[in-house]
Amino acid sequence: VxxxxxxxxxxxxxxxxxxxxxVHTGGGLQELHIDQGGIPLPxxxxxxxxxxxxxxxxxxxxxxxxxxxxxxxxxxxxxxSFCDGTDLLELVDAEPGLVAICAPPGTCIVTxxxxxxxxxxxxxxxxxxxxxxxxxxxxxxxLHEQSTANVHVPDDVYARLSDRLKDMMGISVNDHAPxxxxxxxxD
Numbered sequence: 073v074x075x076x077x078x079x080x081x082x083x084x085x086x087x088x089x090x091x092x093x094x095v096h097t098g099g100g101l102q103e104l105h106i107d108q109g110g111i112p113l114p115x116x117x118x119x120x121x122x123x124x125x126x127x128x129x130x131x132x133x134x135x136x137x138x139x140x141x142x143x144x145x146x147x148x149x150x151x152x153s154f155c156d157g158t159d160l161l162e163l164v165d166a167e168p169g170l171v172a173i174c175a176p177p178g179t180c181i182v183t184x185x186x187x188x189x190x191x192x193x194x195x196x197x198x199x200x201x202x203x204x205x206x207x208x209x210x211x212x213x214x215l216h217e218q219s220t221a222n223v224h225v226p227d228d229v230y231a232r233l234s235d236r237l238k239d240m241m242g243i244s245v246n247d248h249a250p251x252x253x254x255x256x257x258x259d
Contacts, residue, residue, distance in 0.1 A: 100136035136194030145186035
């Protein structure tokens with residue numbers, strides 16, 4: 073995975089977030105979106121990030137798997153498809169349109185943060201489980217890295233992290249003391 077993400081985003085990418093995804097019957101439906109929507113247009117012909125979905129249970133139309141619009145992120149030339157005024161519904165209505173990703177447990181789905189997608193509603197009984205890890209290019213760091221670095225990481229866990237994982241998470245120190253206005257001091 074590290075080699076693949078380095079190929080997609082270059083050296084020194086960071087882990088923006090990682091979280092579980094649990095979808096029960098009737099849940100999971102999201103609005104169509106792209107994961108780098110907060111970045112101003114026009115986009116360059118490469119992604120600012122990549123999302124990896126680790127499937128722990130089946131992904132398909134009835135299990136609430138992710139829906140995507142294949143090819144929505146770029147034209148055949150490699151240029152980005154998104155610009156001011158792009159009609160996203162046109163992309164959904166074009167061929168191939170909106171499709172459900174079908175994948176068995178143990179599959180790793182890798183997406184470009186420019187791909188138009190959404191979570192699908194689970195209509196099947198039961199629960200779908202997955203893990204989502206969002207990675208960013210080196211110059212885009214997670215919000216928690218702008219303050220006291222990763223105070224949520226317990227000391228015993230911090231001591232066991234590899235230097236590579238600390239770098240990926242943006243951890244440079246594990247100082248639990250508040251800084252600046254959070255300290256309550258006037259200094």
